[in-house]
Amino acid sequence: MGYFVEAILPLALPQTFTYKVNKQEYDHLLPGMRIAVPFGKNRVYTALVQKMHQTPPQAYEAKEIEYILDDAPIITQTQLQHWAWISKYYMCHIGEVFKNAIPTAFLLESETWVCLSEDFTTGDESQLADDEYLLLEALQHQSALRITDITEILEKKTVLPVVNRMIKRGIVALQAEIKERYRPKMSRYVMLNHVADGEQGLVETLDGLKRAPKQYKTFLVYLDLVGDEPKPIKVSELKKITQDSGQAIKGLVKKRIFTEEMIQEDRIQYTGEAVVQPSQLNPEQELALGTIQSAFGENKVCLLHGVTSSGKTEVYVQLIKEALEKGEQVLYLLPEIALTTQLIQRLQKYFGSYLAVYHSKFNIQERAEVWQHVLECNAKAQLVIGARSSLFLPFQNLGLVIVDEEHEPSFKQHDPAPRYHARDAAIVLAKSMNAQVLLGSATPSLETYHNVLQGRYGLAEIKKRYGQVPMPDINLVDLKEQQKKKRIKGHFSEPLRLAMEGTLTEGKQIILFQNRRGFAPVMECTDCGHCPQCPNCDVSLTYHAYKRQLRCHYCGYYSAQVSKCHSCSSEALDTKGLGTEQIEQECQELFPDARVGRMDLDTTRAKHAHAKIIDQFTSGELDILVGTQMLSKGLDFKNVDLVGVLHADGILNFPDFRSHERGYQLLSQVSGRAGRHEKRGKVLIQTYNPYHQILQQVSIHDYESMQREQMYERRQHAYPPFARLIRVTFKHKDYSKLEQASEWFVQGMRNLWQDRVLGPVPPAVSRVRNQYIQVAVLKVPKGHDLATIKNSIKRIENSFNAIPYYRSVRIIFDVDPI
Numbered sequence: 001m002g003y004f005v006e007a008i009l010p011l012a013l014p015q016t017f018t019y020k021v022n023k024q025e026y027d028h029l030l031p032g033m034r035i036a037v038p039f040g041k042n043r044v045y046t047a048l049v050q051k052m053h054q055t056p057p058q059a060y061e062a063k064e065i066e067y068i069l070d071d072a073p074i075i076t077q078t079q080l081q082h083w084a085w086i087s088k089y090y091m092c093h094i095g096e097v098f099k100n101a102i103p104t105a106f107l108l109e110s111e112t113w114v115c116l117s118e119d120f121t122t123g124d125e126s127q128l129a130d131d132e133y134l135l136l137e138a139l140q141h142q143s144a145l146r147i148t149d150i151t152e153i154l155e156k157k158t159v160l161p162v163v164n165r166m167i168k169r170g171i172v173a174l175q176a177e178i179k180e181r182y183r184p185k186m187s188r189y190v191m192l193n194h195v196a197d198g199e200q201g202l203v204e205t206l207d208g209l210k211r212a213p214k215q216y217k218t219f220l221v222y223l224d225l226v227g228d229e230p231k232p233i234k235v236s237e238l239k240k241i242t243q244d245s246g247q248a249i250k251g252l253v254k255k256r257i258f259t260e261e262m263i264q265e266d267r268i269q270y271t272g273e274a275v276v277q278p279s280q281l282n283p284e285q286e287l288a289l290g291t292i293q294s295a296f297g298e299n300k301v302c303l304l305h306g307v308t309s310s311g312k313t314e315v316y317v318q319l320i321k322e323a324l325e326k327g328e329q330v331l332y333l334l335p336e337i338a339l340t341t342q343l344i345q346r347l348q349k350y351f352g353s354y355l356a357v358y359h360s361k362f363n364i365q366e367r368a369e370v371w372q373h374v375l376e377c378n379a380k381a382q383l384v385i386g387a388r389s390s391l392f393l394p395f396q397n398l399g400l401v402i403v404d405e406e407h408e409p410s411f412k413q414h415d416p417a418p419r420y421h422a423r424d425a426a427i428v429l430a431k432s433m434n435a436q437v438l439l440g441s442a443t444p445s446l447e448t449y450h451n452v453l454q455g456r457y458g459l460a461e462i463k464k465r466y467g468q469v470p471m472p473d474i475n476l477v478d479l480k481e482q483q484k485k486k487r488i489k490g491h492f493s494e495p496l497r498l499a500m501e502g503t504l505t506e507g508k509q510i511i512l513f514q515n516r517r518g519f520a521p522v523m524e525c526t527d528c529g530h531c532p533q534c535p536n537c538d539v540s541l542t543y544h545a546y547k548r549q550l551r552c553h554y555c556g557y558y559s560a561q562v563s564k565c566h567s568c569s570s571e572a573l574d575t576k577g578l579g580t581e582q583i584e585q586e587c588q589e590l591f592p593d594a595r596v597g598r599m600d601l602d603t604t605r606a607k608h609a610h611a612k613i614i615d616q617f618t619s620g621e622l623d624i625l626v627g628t629q630m631l632s633k634g635l636d637f638k639n640v641d642l643v644g645v646l647h648a649d650g651i652l653n654f655p656d657f658r659s660h661e662r663g664y665q666l667l668s669q670v671s672g673r674a675g676r677h678e679k680r681g682k683v684l685i686q687t688y689n690p691y692h693q694i695l696q697q698v699s700i701h702d703y704e705s706m707q708r709e710q711m712y713e714r715r716q717h718a719y720p721p722f723a724r725l726i727r728v729t730f731k732h733k734d735y736s737k738l739e740q741a742s743e744w745f746v747q748g749m750r751n752l753w754q755d756r757v758l759g760p761v762p763p764a765v766s767r768v769r770n771q772y773i774q775v776a777v778l779k780v781p782k783g784h785d786l787a788t789i790k791n792s793i794k795r796i797e798n799s800f801n802a803i804p805y806y807r808s809v810r811i812i813f814d815v816d817p818i
């Protein structure tokens, strides 16, 4: 007998680990609290308590924990259960989920250094508790201490709460060198001392200050700022108004009229309060809202299928408003948050400081703060908008989840594990918390639509654009014919050039869309056909005119632009393929007076780059915006009349069973950016194959037919949504070992599931970073027990790993791959 804790470590290991604790620790600990534990040789990790128990481990001697980091759980029970589901469903380890789910700031290690805060001034030691005083004293002798040192000094394991308290009061801080940690931003505030409080007190104080005019003035400004309720005022603010160097404030503190304190500032600051009321819905929106509410009444997930610019967002806003009024938390999931400054600004006008954004490009402090707000159910982050990782926030009272643009593939995480689909994982999470789920899209995924057709999900539709603006007029331009007639300049057909000219003359704006996938420009020798390849990967290098470089998009390798062919030394090199950069250049040549901007991965790497380009375009500083799929997502520009798609075929000819569905979605979404307000927009799609059924369907906005035909195909070939897929990827740097190993593994699968196993085959890019790749796919028809099948695969993996020669081959499972 003894006391034990079951801990999840942030590592890709299949099991949890048992550690020993004493009775006192046992009583203090709860599932969801963090502890620091030793692991391996001299390493300490932040682990998470999964449960407490009294059974010693069988296989090893339990080590003691190092210390306890929390006073209360930072992860809820519901979350822990959700993690367990994710790890089971997506075939990964719970430690991987843990590591991916929580902000790195929460993974403090024993090596974290603590020091005295710069803001600390001696004087108030009398208010410190004993252990706080001890720590302070120690830090006055030594400039910094590690958490482990502090544990020794205080002779107790729960030192983090002590440290945290002192951080909050601005006495100590975490040292700056530590690579990633949570350091709340503190600011100095002053507040009226109790002595001076009350009518009488104020009069006396003012009298007493008559001979110190600067202090007198500062005091009056302070009173003016606080109004009726006594509250702390930021020193910097006070200084600014009174134009004081700080002397007057110091004087007032000295006279004990003010007390000073350090208060944590929120980095997630939205200065604006809610300024507008949600818009009045039009009858179509009202109807949709009603349908959604009745689906919610039956506890069903609901799909809002509304054409582009039908005003889906305003419907979400109504639902959010109702949920917030009920005191519930709301999660608004978006595919790529960086693209959504427009939407955030819009929601901010409605919901002010209730809105928090959870964003991977935010720094760790910012993320940790949102986490705390959500955990504490603060009004401040009652509405969270974020990309897929915001799903892992510790919601306590989740009432509503909105998955906007639910068809977007980027909801699925590719790498690293957990390879989860945020939409699907959100539905499971919501179910466990009795929250409602709304999926929104103009072009729903077939998976979701299938659920609607099966009656599992509710369906609300809006078939008209808001404000009676007609759907854009979409025309297909036959590139073959244009070529025959010699009407093409660069990559621009005559109809596209004419339409652009017309739009520019009217002072309207243009969006040009060039697909990214498979259409990066490459350099080619026109004599021998040689094309420079990445030395580490099985791909051609991409040509970047701007930097005069050849780059690999898979591993980041780059070299200077070559002037001679490496194979035959000819100087006849040419760039082939069609990138956004080239389109931008051609545009400029065709329309020298137009202001052209470009939005793609290269121009938007920096934190606010997206917002900047979008702002420029919105404010009319640009006439033409050239871009990739980024442009297709939910943007709402008032002045765009024309959308041009330069080469639709690249989108449709991709060898993937989803490429037609994707093509329809992408082209419809891009087209949807045209003519959203007032006038009907125009769209020109250039193609070598104008009779392609998907292009025909896009041009007449016929989602129905697309959906019916594609469903038929999928059913015929047993693809999702009529089956589930499990993809197994094998990687190794030795090609022949890889081939043997993957064949062995797949044979094991084939013994069980025969021809439902496809592969192993090399994928389109079959070597990345010097690792060769093989892929196999298992089709699991609906109705088969997925859990049993996964267990069988795991068993094959175990036997596989028992063969020493194979063990170094990396195996990756991807359930519901996209």
Ligand SMILES: Nc1ncnc2c1ncn2[C@@H]1O[C@H](COP(=O)(O)OP(=O)(O)OP(=O)(O)O)[C@@H](O)[C@H]1O
Residues within 6 Å of the ligand: 279, 280, 281, 282, 285, 306, 307, 308, 309, 310, 311, 312, 313, 314, 441, 442, 466, 633, 634, 635, 636, 672, 676
């Ligand atoms: N009830 C309403 N009152 C006033 N304006 C509205 C209303 N509904 C929608 N709008 C306006 O119509 C435009 C399109 O709406 P919104 O962006 O919500 O469409 P959407 O369906 O989300 O489009 P997409 O799928 O293309 O992103 C916006 O500028 C929005 O402000």
Ligand SMILES: [Zn+2]
Residues within 6 Å of the ligand: 534, 535, 536, 537, 552, 553, 554, 555, 556, 557, 769
């Ligand atoms: Zn490479």
